[in-house]
Amino acid sequence: MSEPRILDWIDTQTAKMETRLRAWVGMNTGTHNPLGLEELASILQAELAPFADNVRRIPGQPYEELAADGRFEHHQLGPHLHAVRRPAAPRQVLLAIHMDTVYGPQSSFQTWTQLNPSTLQGPGVADAKGGLVVLFTALQAFEEIATPEQKQQLGWEVIINSDEEIGSPTSAPLFAEAAGRVDCGLLFEPCLPDGALVSTRKGSGNFSIQVEGQSAHSGRDFFLGRNAIVAAAEISIELHRLNGRWPDLTLNVARIDGGGPSNMVPGLAIIRFNVRYPHPSQEALVLGEVDEILARVQEKTGCGCRRVGAFLSPPKVESAALRQMLDQIRDCGTALGLDLHWTPSGGACDGNRLAIHGVPNVDTLGVRGGKIHSQQEYVLLESLAERAKLTALYLLRLATGELDVPARIPVTPEDSQPAGKFSP
Numbered sequence: 001m002s003e004p005r006i007l008d009w010i011d012t013q014t015a016k017m018e019t020r021l022r023a024w025v026g027m028n029t030g031t032h033n034p035l036g037l038e039e040l041a042s043i044l045q046a047e048l049a050p051f052a053d054n055v056r057r058i059p060g061q062p063y064e065e066l067a068a069d070g071r072f073e074h075h076q077l078g079p080h081l082h083a084v085r086r087p088a089a090p091r092q093v094l095l096a097i098h099m100d101t102v103y104g105p106q107s108s109f110q111t112w113t114q115l116n117p118s119t120l121q122g123p124g125v126a127d128a129k130g131g132l133v134v135l136f137t138a139l140q141a142f143e144e145i146a147t148p149e150q151k152q153q154l155g156w157e158v159i160i161n162s163d164e165e166i167g168s169p170t171s172a173p174l175f176a177e178a179a180g181r182v183d184c185g186l187l188f189e190p191c192l193p194d195g196a197l198v199s200t201r202k203g204s205g206n207f208s209i210q211v212e213g214q215s216a217h218s219g220r221d222f223f224l225g226r227n228a229i230v231a232a233a234e235i236s237i238e239l240h241r242l243n244g245r246w247p248d249l250t251l252n253v254a255r256i257d258g259g260g261p262s263n264m265v266p267g268l269a270i271i272r273f274n275v276r277y278p279h280p281s282q283e284a285l286v287l288g289e290v291d292e293i294l295a296r297v298q299e300k301t302g303c304g305c306r307r308v309g310a311f312l313s314p315p316k317v318e319s320a321a322l323r324q325m326l327d328q329i330r331d332c333g334t335a336l337g338l339d340l341h342w343t344p345s346g347g348a349c350d351g352n353r354l355a356i357h358g359v360p361n362v363d364t365l366g367v368r369g370g371k372i373h374s375q376q377e378y379v380l381l382e383s384l385a386e387r388a389k390l391t392a393l394y395l396l397r398l399a400t401g402e403l404d405v406p407a408r409i410p411v412t413p414e415d416s417q418p419a420g421k422f423s424p
Contacts (some may be wrong), residue, residue: 002396007336010137010388017133017384018120021406024129025112025122029078029162030104034060036233037078037162040099044160045081047136051143052083052158054131058164061170065306066208070268078162078173085143087181089155091157091398093404094178094359095139096350097131097161097188097366098164102373109375121378130379131188131366132160136341138391146399154399157182164350167206167312175353183405184325185354185361186391187235193370195383197342197362199326201316202248204277204348205283209235209294213301215267224263231303232256232269238293239273240420246285250346251279275311276346280356297370315357321360321406328403329362338386358411365391 029035041057048055058080067073078100101124103109112122129184139156146154157178161171168175191197211232216225236253243251248351251273258269287307294305316322326342333340351363368383397403 002145002147002150003393006141006392006396007389009145010141010385010392012149013137013141013388014385017137017388018381020047020136021120021125021130021133021379021384021386022112024132025120025125028103028105028110029100029124030102030107031077031100031163031165032075033105034076034078034327036105037100039083041079041160041162044099044132048081048083048158051140052085053087054209055081055083057081058174063163063166063169066210066268066270069071070210070212070270077170080162080174081160082157082174084155086151086155089153091153092155092157092182093395093398094157094159094182094185094354095188096136096159096161096175096185097128097135098161098350099129099132100162101127104166115378118381119378120381121376123377124378125379126190126367126369127372127377128189128366129355130369130384131190133384134366134387134391135188137388138395141388141392142395142399146396150396150399153401154395167204167310168350168353169310169312172353173310175350176357179354179357179359182359183334185351185359185363186365187349187351187361187363188366189349189351189364190369190372191387192341192343193368195338195340195368197326197329197340198345198347198364199322199342199351200318200344201348202278202346203280203283203311203315203352203418204313205275205277205309205311207273207275207290209271209273210306210308211235211269211271212304212306213267213269214265216265218263223263226267226302227265228269228303229256229259229266231297231301231305232258232271234301235293235297235305236271238297239271239290242286242289245289246277246282249282249286251275251286278315279317280314310386311386313352316355319360319409321409322355324406325360325362328397328406329365329390329394332390332397335393336386338390355409356411358409360406360409
């Protein structure tokens with residue numbers, strides 16, 4: 001049988017997996033470091049080429065965001081990779097993960113450290129370069145061990161993007177396009193520290209509010225000024241009061257930029273806030289309330305208020321198809337001696353972007369580890385082989401027909417509208 005052989009093959013790759021992980025973690029691939037992302041993309045493209053029909057590199061694109069001075073800054077982002085194998089096969093699966101991290105070249109967290117024989121610490125070691133290693137190993141295992149007949153039943157696509165940590169603004173179209181071709185998705189975000197998978201996810205939106213007042217001398221012309229910081233403070237308090245308005249929706253006011261010398265009435269302030277929400281219908285409700293707040297404060301203070309930003313990650317909601325996939329992954333885990341369970345999460349990832357187009361997916365097939373987005377980020381090295389076996393077994397059972405392809409998730413016209421548009 002192929003199952004014992006595919007698991008044994010992965011066991012032979014343990015040293016290679018750890019070597020790959022250390023090498024990739026040692027390369028800085030912060031989202032705003034396109035040179036580092038180009039370097040890793042070249043390596044990954046070469047790794048994919050021997051067992052894909054086609055691998056294409058999609059050049060990095062510019063991305064703009066509102067800066068603290070009120071101007072739009074343009075950032076060049078890194079490339080994305082897209083690979084395809086057997087596109088005419090009757091069953092199609094997408095495997096995806098990001099190669100960018102939250103640690104830029106200026107971060108003091110740049111190298112890996114072996115904490116003990118079983119634990120490696122480093123930037124992106126769990127989120128998500130460990131997931132990259134799992135994806136590559138599982139896919140190689142399937143291509144090495146599955147029989148020709150089995151392989152003819154299963155085709156796959158791979159998306160490796162470079163902008164997930166900022167909401168995938170330039171790679172979201174890749175997921176939308178793939179959604180029209182694949183039956184299900186496997187994504188390799190880290191699982192929870194105890195090995196649990198994530199089931200449903202909240203949506204996420206990042207917004208900025210530009211508040212334009214009138215600068216003035218704080219002594220001579222104080223009453224001629226319009227204080228943008230004070231207006232921003234009022235807006236922030238009102239935004240915070242929206243918490244509790246809708247079940248399970250949170251709005252986090254994260255930052256206010258602005259101000260200057262104490263003898264100057266500040267004429268500009270920028271508010272940054274994030275929204276987490278469980279259902280797509282809440283997007284319009286939230287923005288309606290926000291715009292009402294801005295109108296009230298603008299009338300009261302005389303400061304101009306402009307909202308920009310986007311809902312980049314729509315919610316990943318409960319569905320029969322998602323439950324079916326989770327049950328299938330759990331059963332594969334049972335065959336490996338794993339007791340898998342799952343839990344909802346307030347976090348968002350590219351699994352959200354697939355789900356909104358009706359593609360069922362499990363998005364936490366990456367490594368066991370923890371403390372992601374901190375300088376204590378770590379991975380348990382034994383989970384590299386563990387999670388690669390879990391994915392390879394799922395692929396093999398899909399190919400043999402032992403597992404049914406999950407039914408597509410019904411999507412309403414409202415839900416399927418593309419997220420990510422800037423709001424003027």
